Amino acid sequence: MTTAVKVAANTMKALVYHGPGQKAWEDKPKAAIKESTDAVVRITTSTICGTDLHIMKGDVPTVTDGRVLGHEGVGVIESVGLSVQNFKVGDRVLISCITSCGKCDYCKKGMYSHCRNGGWILGNTIDGTQAEYVRIPHADNSLYAAPPGVEEEALVMLSDIFPTGFECGVINGQVKPGDIVAIVGSGPIGLAALLTAQFYSPAKLILIDRDDNRLKVAKAFGATDTINFEKENIEQRIQTLTGGEGVDVAIEAVGVPSSIETCQAIVAPGGRIANIGVHGKPATLHMEKLWDRNIALTTRLVDTVTTPMLLKVLRSGKLDAKKMGTHKFALSDVMSAYATFGNAAKENALKVILKA
Numbered sequence: 213m214t215t216a217v218k219v220a221a222n223t224m225k226a227l228v229y230h231g232p233g234q235k236a237w238e239d240k241p242k243a244a245i246k247e248s249t250d251a252v253v254r255i256t257t258s259t260i261c262g263t264d265l266h267i268m269k270g271d272v273p274t275v276t277d278g279r280v281l282g283h284e285g286v287g288v289i290e291s292v293g294l295s296v297q298n299f300k301v302g303d304r305v306l307i308s309c310i311t312s313c314g315k316c317d318y319c320k321k322g323m324y325s326h327c328r329n330g331g332w333i334l335g336n337t338i339d340g341t342q343a344e345y346v347r348i349p350h351a352d353n354s355l356y357a358a359p360p361g362v363e364e365e366a367l368v369m370l371s372d373i374f375p376t377g378f379e380c381g382v383i384n385g386q387v388k389p390g391d392i393v394a395i396v397g398s399g400p401i402g403l404a405a406l407l408t409a410q411f412y413s414p415a416k417l418i419l420i421d422r423d424d425n426r427l428k429v430a431k432a433f434g435a436t437d438t439i440n441f442e443k444e445n446i447e448q449r450i451q452t453l454t455g456g457e458g459v460d461v462a463i464e465a466v467g468v469p470s471s472i473e474t475c476q477a478i479v480a481p482g483g484r485i486a487n488i489g490v491h492g493k494p495a496t497l498h499m500e501k502l503w504d505r506n507i508a509l510t511t512r513l514v515d516t517v518t519t520p521m522l523l524k525v526l527r528s529g530k531l532d533a534k535k536m537g538t539h540k541f542a543l544s545d546v547m548s549a550y551a552t553f554g555n556a557a558k559e560n561a562l563k564v565i566l567k568a
């Protein structure tokens with residue numbers, strides 16, 4: 213009897229990657245403190261990211277057999293290391309997809325994504341958040357206190373998609389009042405860019421995708437115009453919508469060569485191209501067309517430096533993050549959640565919520 217209880221207390225259930233196409237919800241040793249700066253969080257809400265699907269395809273070689281997936285989550289602090297100062301057992305926290313020490317040269321520059329002792333490691337090089345418990349290194353800098361009164365299903369969207377859409381798309385694209393903005397890709401990240409671009413009152417927000425349902429959602433989320441590129445010529449529509457000028461900001465939110473090439477084809481002189489997508493293949497840079505057009509092209513891995521600001525916006529009620537969650541599953545039913553999310557177009561899925 214005693215032994216059984218002891219075993220139960222030292223194991224947890226987790227979604228474990230076993231090579232391309234193979235995963236299982238299985239027993240793992242329970243997450244535990246390793247360094248004095250760690251915290252262990254009991255997951256109460258998690259979600260699946262497009263990046264997790266890339267991992268399942270074998271596109272991310274840093275993820276090895278046995279890794280617990282997931283880099284987004286909300287939970288309650290279960291235990292803290294001796295040097296954690298900002299959090300105590302029982303605190304409700306948002307887990308950032310980026311782990312950062314706050315002390316290295318990159319962190320000092322606000323580039324948490326390139327932290328020498330962190331970066332995107334959760335569900336990549338260390339075990340992640342699609343589990344009952346997760347160990348968070350550098351807890352003081354990598355966790356955020358959950359604002360009172362904010363629902364977890366809204367809060368979890370700030371682990372990754374909102375800071376990503378906002379920092380890599382809207383901030384790097386320098387969206388300004390009156391701008392015409394095009395976003396290529398109407399998935400969760402493109403929609404997060406769409407919602408946060410509206411902080412700046414652009415004149416037009418044009419969403420480009422091949423999925424009519426996602427374009428319909430984009431309209432409901434504030435897009436002024438949509439283009440289904442399987443039915444319409446993107447460049448011609450953009451010419452019509454912009455009086456032949458092109459767009460001030462073209463945000464890439466897919467991660468394939470054709471989408472970044474579309475951005476190059478539709479950007480106006482003086483415009484900005486902001487890449488968000490994770491690219492696995494080279495894309496053509498059309499310097500023969502762009503060399504004299506005064507454009508800027510940016511790339512970025514989310515630094516999550518805007519998370520405190522986004523938390524304030526969320527708390528004020530001015531960002532309806534919850535509407536990104538279209539499906540809900542029990543955390544223990546994560547295998548079904550992957551099946552639904554992997555079939556997003558057919559299932560009309562944006563983000564799938566996992567509740568423990």
Ligand SMILES: [Zn+2]
Nearest residue numbers: 261263284372
């Ligand atoms: Zn993610």
Ligand SMILES: [Zn+2]
Nearest residue numbers: 313316319327
């Ligand atoms: Zn650092």
